Amino acid sequence: MIKVGIFGYGNLGxxxxxxxxxxxDMELVAVFTRRDPETVKIQTPSAKVxxxxxxxxxxxxxxxxxxxxxSATDLPEQTPKYAELxxxxxxxxxxxxxxxxFANVDKAAKASxxxxxxxxxxxxxxxxxxxxxxxCILPDGKDYTFWGKGVSQGHSDAVRRIDGVKDCRQYTxxxxxxxxxxxxxxxxxxxxxxxxxxxxFVVAEEGADLAKIENDIKTMPNYFSDYDTTxxxxxxxxxxxxxxxxxxxxxxxxxxxxxxxxxxxxxIEYKLTLDSNPEFTGSVIAAYAxxxxxxxxxxxxxxxxxxxxxxxxxxxxxGEEIRAHLL
Amino acid sequence: MIKVGIFGYGNLGxxxxxxxxxxxDMELVAVFTRRDPETVKIQTPSAKVxxxxxxxxxxxxxxxxxxxxxSATDLPEQTPKYAELxxxxxxxxxxxxxxxxFANVDKAAKASxxxxxxxxxxxxxxxxxxxxxxxCILPDGKDYTFWGKGVSQGHSDAVRRIDGVKDCRQYTxxxxxxxxxxxxxxxxxxxxxxxxxxxxFVVAEEGADLAKIENDIKTMPNYFSDYDTTxxxxxxxxxxxxxxxxxxxxxxxxxxxxxxxxxxxxxIEYKLTLDSNPEFTGSVIAAYAxxxxxxxxxxxxxxxxxxxxxxxxxxxxxGEEIRAHLL
Numbered sequence: 001m002i003k004v005g006i007f008g009y010g011n012l013g014x015x016x017x018x019x020x021x022x023x024x025d026m027e028l029v030a031v032f033t034r035r036d037p038e039t040v041k042i043q044t045p046s047a048k049v050x051x052x053x054x055x056x057x058x059x060x061x062x063x064x065x066x067x068x069x070x071s072a073t074d075l076p077e078q079t080p081k082y083a084e085l086x087x088x089x090x091x092x093x094x095x096x097x098x099x100x101x102f103a104n105v106d107k108a109a110k111a112s113x114x115x116x117x118x119x120x121x122x123x124x125x126x127x128x129x130x131x132x133x134x135x136c137i138l139p140d141g142k143d144y145t146f147w148g149k150g151v152s153q154g155h156s157d158a159v160r161r162i163d164g165v166k167d168c169r170q171y172t173x174x175x176x177x178x179x180x181x182x183x184x185x186x187x188x189x190x191x192x193x194x195x196x197x198x199x200x201f202v203v204a205e206e207g208a209d210l211a212k213i214e215n216d217i218k219t220m221p222n223y224f225s226d227y228d229t230t231x232x233x234x235x236x237x238x239x240x241x242x243x244x245x246x247x248x249x250x251x252x253x254x255x256x257x258x259x260x261x262x263x264x265x266x267x268i269e270y271k272l273t274l275d276s277n278p279e280f281t282g283s284v285i286a287a288y289a290x291x292x293x294x295x296x297x298x299x300x301x302x303x304x305x306x307x308x309x310x311x312x313x314x315x316x317x318x319g320e321e322i323r324a325h326l327l
Numbered sequence: 328m329i330k331v332g333i334f335g336y337g338n339l340g341x342x343x344x345x346x347x348x349x350x351x352d353m354e355l356v357a358v359f360t361r362r363d364p365e366t367v368k369i370q371t372p373s374a375k376v377x378x379x380x381x382x383x384x385x386x387x388x389x390x391x392x393x394x395x396x397x398s399a400t401d402l403p404e405q406t407p408k409y410a411e412l413x414x415x416x417x418x419x420x421x422x423x424x425x426x427x428x429f430a431n432v433d434k435a436a437k438a439s440x441x442x443x444x445x446x447x448x449x450x451x452x453x454x455x456x457x458x459x460x461x462x463c464i465l466p467d468g469k470d471y472t473f474w475g476k477g478v479s480q481g482h483s484d485a486v487r488r489i490d491g492v493k494d495c496r497q498y499t500x501x502x503x504x505x506x507x508x509x510x511x512x513x514x515x516x517x518x519x520x521x522x523x524x525x526x527x528f529v530v531a532e533e534g535a536d537l538a539k540i541e542n543d544i545k546t547m548p549n550y551f552s553d554y555d556t557t558x559x560x561x562x563x564x565x566x567x568x569x570x571x572x573x574x575x576x577x578x579x580x581x582x583x584x585x586x587x588x589x590x591x592x593x594x595i596e597y598k599l600t601l602d603s604n605p606e607f608t609g610s611v612i613a614a615y616a617x618x619x620x621x622x623x624x625x626x627x628x629x630x631x632x633x634x635x636x637x638x639x640x641x642x643x644x645x646g647e648e649i650r651a652h653l654l
Contacts, residue, residue, distance in 0.1 A: 271594075312634040
């Protein structure tokens with residue numbers, strides 16, 4: 001059994017817990033938290049909840065530690081720190097800071113003889129993998145990534161910070177016409193506005209100026225001003241009844257040409273339709289936790305990404321079995 | 328430059344030639360053939376055509392040899408034989424014989440210190456990879472593979488062997504209702520007949536018994552009797568005008584559940600739409616030829632499949648570059 005620890009028990013930590021339960025060769029040993037452990041109720045009867053401090057004492061009890069903190073401030077500090085003690089997996093997704101994060105984690109993991117995977121999930125993660133494979137197969141082509149339909153936590157949070165807003169759920173929605181144009185293989189140039197629309201479901205405070213809220217959303221730089229945005233004001237009850245899930249997904253598409261005269265067009269599409277973003281991300285992480293465990297046993301240490309790991313390491317089956325059943 | 332040789336110059340050999348031309352770090356050095364080299368006209372001015380015999384003299388001129396023979400009789404003999412001299416890639420696709428083929432090639436390559444990839448293309452190949460990734464991410468789920476719309480060479484050949492048939496092109500077509508049922512996430516049980524239909528365009532000899540041909544096709548065991556098949560009789564001119572291409576493609580879909588009570592459904596779909604089956608297969612092979620070259624430089628020898636090769640090996644970019652641009 002691969003003994004797994006989870007640090008951080010928000011949506012992602014809960015998703016990893018569910019994923020571990022689906023993998024017969026894995027066992028959740030402990031959840032670590034910065035909160036009072038008494039207040040954290042987990043779903044795995046055999047696992048315990050500890051304060052973060054206990055992490056320094058449990059290196060013999062845990063094979064892989066999954067870090068479920070945020071990319072803004074938690075992971076840049078936590079991943080290199082715990083790479084000194086554990087094989088770790090994180091889902092760091094601040095694109096611009098990946099080189100720096102990779103270097104920090106690699107240095108710590110090489111020094112400690114541990115194996116780490118950063119930026120693991122679906123984007124970055126499975127979408128990245130599909131971009132890489134498709135680029136290598138069709139060097140003469142063009143990439144497109146669409147997100148949604150799904151809930152963007154970042155955009156929902158941005159709306160919640162507007163005066164008079166009690167709650168918001170923001171959906172990112174790919175534009176069908178853009179998807180169709182890409183799938184036709186014509187390599188269109190698409191603006192931000194042409195690729196996605198945004199839809200906000202907002203619970204306003206009593207007496208709030210709805211027209212002003214709507215305008216504040218639609219004109220918000222970076223988040224909304226480059227998109228066509230629809231705003232719906234709804235009740236708290238409706239929010240709870242219809243918008244409590246965290247669905248997401250999207251498409252990675254590469255179209256490209258082959259033939260001595262580019263006479264043939266090919267379309268490679270990878271599509272995810274996810275009922276629960278954190279549970280799917282947790283499921284990808286669990287598979288890579290297995291890879292990290294196996295790589296470390298082989299003495300392959302340091303920081304890795306999904307690009308550096310042969311697919312067979314993700315599986316609990318032998319080489320013979322996967323060749324017989326999946327090739 | 329990675330110096331590539333091609334053995335066998337049918338549709339696949341031509342597809343590999345086109346793919347090599349698209350990869351700036353690769354160069355086609357030579358095409359080897361069992362035919363009279365004078366009769367083989369290739370499209371790469373800088374490359375030469377040789378008899379197969381010359382292969383034993385060119386080990387210093389070629390980094391990777393791509394074997395483009397058939398799986399029935401050519402590759403079981405050729406791949407182990409040439410693994411004694413070269414790093415090789417083949418597209419062996421006789422599923423039941425993969426374990427035996429793998430063992431033969433592995434033994435030869437380990438003895439010679441060469442690196443080989445077998446069963447490389449889109450199925451087996453990219454479809455296999457997507458089955459593996461999706462199985463590892465969603466252990467509690469179900470796989471579906473659909474092929475087409477595309478030309479099946481095997482089925483076209485089977486019809487051509489019927490008395491009175493001059494030519495045939497057989498299209499395999501996935502049933503939309505089956506695809507929709509799978510994409511709904513309900514994990515339906517689908518019979519062979521429910522998943523695909525078959526459509527045959529047949530040029531008959533003058534005076535042939537068309538009703539008998541149609542019946543012979545529709546009742547042919549293994550190939551057609553388990554499917555709903557449509558037969559169209561057309562002229563040679565129409566065959567040439569409308570059915571000279573080799574399009575193909577298909578979908579690998581896995582749907583699965585997460586959550587402590589299976590409360591969330593996820594759908595992972597990989598879809599290929601290919602204007603030219605052999606040119607796309609050749610493009611996958613070219614990317615794995617690069618991987619084989621890099622692995623051999625590192626001293627990683629023996630037989631591999633797509634499962635055993637970390638994605639980064641397929642790319643001509645550095646680790647820093649792919650992390651910066653594709654992660």
